[in-house]
Amino acid sequence: MEFELFIIGDEILSGRRQDRHFAAILALLEERGHHLAGVYYLPDQPDRLEAAFRQQQARGLPLISCGGIGATPDDHTRLALARALDLPLVRHTEAGGLIEQRFGEAAYPHRIHMADFPAGAGLIPNPVNQVAGCRCGHTHLLPGFPEMAWPMCAWLLDQYYPAVAAEIRHSLIAIDAREGELIDLMQELVQHWPAVRFSSLPSYGNERHPAPHIDFSVSGQEPEVDEAYDFLRQALSLRGINLI
Template structure:
């Protein structure tokens, strides 16, 4: 299992002129391959901000999926920002250039050809829609903002550059009419007794999982550890005289 940061770049998203579609698909696709989404950032078309974000993920050795900003217009800064953050040159990738020339012929120049300029050392991510490639550089995948192109390219990245993993085991229990404030002590004891698991408490006034007010507790981690923590939580809920049922 790997963890991924997702960057969704574009003023049009932050201004509301377009609605983001990438987050939900990226999450679903990563989980289908047994990987976790560790964070998501929405960034403007501001070079300095994009450079700072990439400098941080490069420093941390993060796996990054970036959507947007790799076109040939003046507001497309992602390719140069990654090169700048990495301290390398933005260079013309000959294979990417050949693909653009084959697709657009004389219309590849003078502008479209710049979409073949990537951080030095990049490999290509094939684009099945119009053959204008993305780039893979130091665990950073640069994908276009168009969903029809980006989503199959994401699938290619995950199957080509990563091995499928296994997500942590999750146990959950729903407590109808539970009150978080009255159960903080129970939660603190559980977390203290089971330091290797992740714990969450999600109160709700009613949703698709349970129509009336409730709390959903979950324990996440290695299967035996998550189940042991949930066993102890259920015992504590029983001791408090609370009803519960297993979440699905």
């Protein structure tokens, strides 16, 4: 299954904090055989968030959103999603109860607003401080704190999106190869095995190989991925290209 990822917060876009969600959530998805179809970095701006949620709903893919569901004035994600779904923002009884249990009288007047979700939302449990995230259909709101968001993401994936067989990936290095001279070969591969994901990454030299090369990879399920890889190796070898 393919997912999209929203990473929300001015602190990310300004560089005051480095994003850690992309790599972690990509790994959680890949461990379960799922794919990341797109990642979007968004500011703490209500109108921009609402527009992004509306566009994402039109695309129809499951969404994991990290950030902006706290109780401070710069947290707009919950309300932006409600508006995008044309739903009211309402107090979720169970989420409110969890906040009251966690904070007691200090839940009021501000923290309790973290229990306000689009009407009809379900909860995503938070094992760290019990302040839940929410899910509205296939849209899932998680906090920005990595130590909370990542176990919550793992829970929702295991609960609602059963794991499938992980993709097999084969890669090779074509030394001193030139992309422009190999496009016909690449086109033949993708046309013959459309279910296989193909990647061509040229480099002037990196940690994988110090001289100019192309890093080719194919990924997918057997037997197609093995067939595509064998074709690629043989076709490159026939053109006299050294492979590692």
